[in-house]
Amino acid sequence: MNIIVCIKQVPDTTQVRIDPETNTLIREGVESIINPFDTYAIEEGVRLKEKFGGKTVVLTMGPPQAEAALREAISMGCDEAYLVSDRAFAGSDTLATGYTLAKAIQKIKNFDIILCGKQASDGDTAQVGPGIATQLDIPQVTYVKKIEEADEKSAQVERMTEEGFEIVKTSLPCLFTVVKEINEPRIPSLKGRMKAKKAEIVSWKAIDLDIDEARLGLTGSPTWVSKIFTPPPRPRGEVFEGEPEDVATKLVEALKDRLNS
Amino acid sequence: MDYLLTEEQVMIRDLCREITEEKIKPVAAEYDEKEIFPWDIVKVLADSDICGVYIDEKYGGMGGGMMELCIVAEELSRGCAGIALAFAGTALGAEPILIAGNDDQKERYLPDIASGKKLAAYGITEPAAGSDVAGMQTTAKKDGDHYILNGTKHFITNGGDAEIYTIVAMTNKAKGARGASIFIVDKDTPGFTFGKKEEKLGIRASSTRELIFTDCKVPKENLIGREGQGFLLAMRTFDQSRPGIGAQALGIAQGAFEAALKYSQERKQFGKSISSFQGIQFMLADMATEIEAARALIYASARQIDAGVKSITKESSMAKMYASDVAMKVTVDAVQIFGGYGYCKEYPVEKYMRDAKITQIYEGTNQIQRNIIALELIKQSKI
Structure with missing residues (x-):
């Protein structure tokens, strides 16, 4: 079984700040990490390979520094790594990113399952995974929390919903976006880390892909961000104390007030 | 201080640090309280290729030596010396086989130790x-x-x-x-x-x-x-294992020191953090200096062993003795800096203090170490 894991390098979420002037992320001095949700996708990709054989390939689009994220994925057990990097991709929104990654996947070929994290911790859109599947015209299942069974032709997965979960059977190839309930990512082993240091990263530019330039980067991105802001913190709930009857009365009064105001 | 570790040694240190922070520290207090043997951590160490850092690649290890063993013992003990012993006690058990085992014995036993499948x-x-x-x-x-x-x-x-x-x-x-x-x-x-x-x-x-x-x-x-x-082999085993005990003591001291340094900056008395008081500052400075001196001694003795130096007895004993005495002193001072909180199990330093004591006792009490050091001194300068 051949698996392609798509990952994104993001600023460490614990350190993110937004420039109030430009509404963009302040990246200076912030450490880059693999999008935390993508680490679950990498782990699942490696586990599938360990269970069924085949190989697990990791793919990212980003600046040359994103190579570090790919090396980390190799240290966790991925076999090959591809970096899609070109100035022409700068400013890509989710549509252009999905298109570009789909083109890279078509060039890699031979895949049964594509795995993505459910969303990235910086943009939080959750659109790139589904975008890739749409571009490739293959089925997709989002918010997967368990891959129950898989063979060459089909897979059965559990898909998390707000109320519980759905069991979905799909044909392969298919794209899954995964949630953190799916596994516990491993700490990369010593041998893995050594392999990652030496591993060769394949790097592709726009010219290496069979690609329509009008659909790349800023030109290919219809998304327009009008404003980014930090939402005000949610106000703290009110606590009523006292005898149950009094408290209930107070609560009803408070709710009434709220309704009328 | 920069000890000019090799790239691989840095990798081992960073990996062990990650395991200590993510896996060991969260369970250390509970495993201590309930006396739980850390099989889950052994599994993590095995999966990370840590169990065999000091074993020849021929037997499935990473091909390192005493220095690598000490780095692992130090880093894991920074989280919990008890948990670290599943690794360090195994290394001690493996030592006679590494030193004097024949090929058949090495082939039969070392691969399972290196892979973490079996403890020794x-x-x-x-x-x-x-x-x-x-x-x-x-x-x-x-x-x-x-x-x-x-x-x-x-x-x-x-x-x-x-x-x-x-x-x-x-x-x-x-x-x-x-x-x-x-x-x-x-x-x-x-x-x-x-x-x-x-x-x-x-x-x-x-x-x-x-x-x-x-x-x-x-x-x-x-x-x-x-x-x-x-008997001779047992003594040679101790020569090789004592820097490892020193490294364990060093990790305990380092862990306690880090906790005390952090707490001293958080704890406010008389309107200021207690780290602004000279009484605390002098303690912190002494602790850090003694820990660094212990580390330098342990690394030097470990490197001497890896370089194949013949006469290592005295320095191995010095490393064990000095580091364990430092660990005891530093952990007592760490409890002192935490004050009443330090005496309570809710904070981690009392455990470091309890863990430190054994390092002055086992693998030869520190009195025995002083005997050994003195006898070696007299032997080497016989007039």
Whole structure:
């Protein structure tokens, strides 16, 4: 079984700040990490390979520094790594990113399952995974929390919903976006880390892909961000104390007030 | 201080630090309280290729030596010295095989140790033979293709949880120290049973048990080296293992120091953080300096062993003795900096203090270390 894991390098979420002037992320001095949700996708990709054989390939689009994220994925057990990097991709929104990654996947070929994290911790859109599947015209299942069974032709997965979960059977190839309930990512082993240091990263530019330039980067991105802001913190709930009857009365009064105001 | 570690050593250190922060620290207090053996952490160490850092690549290890072993012991002990002992106690048990085992013994036992599939333990101490190692009572009598072991070993780290035991026993009691030999004994050997598990002050996540041999038949292929070499081999084992104990003590001291340094900046009295008071500052400065001195001594003695220097006894003892005395002092001071909170189990420093004490006692008490150092000094400067 051949698996392609798509990952994104993001600023460490614990350190993110937004420039109030430009509404963009302040990246200076912030450490880059693999999008935390993508680490679950990498782990699942490696586990599938360990269970069924085949190989697990990791793919990212980003600046040359994103190579570090790919090396980390190799240290966790991925076999090959591809970096899609070109100035022409700068400013890509989710549509252009999905298109570009789909083109890279078509060039890699031979895949049964594509795995993505459910969303990235910086943009939080959750659109790139589904975008890739749409571009490739293959089925997709989002918010997967368990891959129950898989063979060459089909897979059965559990898909998390707000109320519980759905069991979905799909044909392969298919794209899954995964949630953190799916596994516990491993700490990369010593041998893995050594392999990652030496591993060769394949790097592709726009010219290496069979690609329509009008659909790349800023030109290919219809998304327009009008404003980014930090939402005000949610106000703290009110606590009523006292005898149950009094408290209930107070609560009803408070709710009434709220309704009328 | 920059100790100019190799790229691989830095990788080992960083990996162990990650394991300590993510896996060991969160469970350290609970495993200590409930005396839980850290099988889950052993699995993490095994999956991370840590168990074999000091074992030859030929046997599935990473091909490192004493320096790598010390780095691991130090980093894991920074989180919990008891948990670290599953690794360090195994290294001690493996040491006689590494030093004097033949190819067959190495092939049979080292791969499982390197992969973390099996733990090992070293059995020398007896109820009546602690510092006076030569007074041991356990015997091994040759009987055809076997040796028959009888006797009791005491205070054995990883006892009952390890699968592979290296045991010192008298093959010829009349010869005294020259009548001792070392054997590899598998856990499931008939006649080999375990006594009670000790309830201890510290390193409580580590198991310490009695090993009981009753007409225990060990194949003669499991004799390490030759008959009568046991005492010498045991001493060589200690020469190699003492920097590791020093590294364990160093990790304990480092962990306690880091906690104290952080707390001293958070805790406010008289309207200021207590780290602004000279009384605390002097303590912190002394702690940090002594820890660094201990580290320098341990790394130097470990590198000396890896470089194949012949005479290592004195420096190995110095490293063990100094680092463990530093660990005791630093952890006591860490509790002092935490004040009343430090005395409570809700904070981590009382545990570091309890864990530190054993490092002054086992693998030769620090009084024995001073004897060894003095004897070596006199031997080397004989007039």
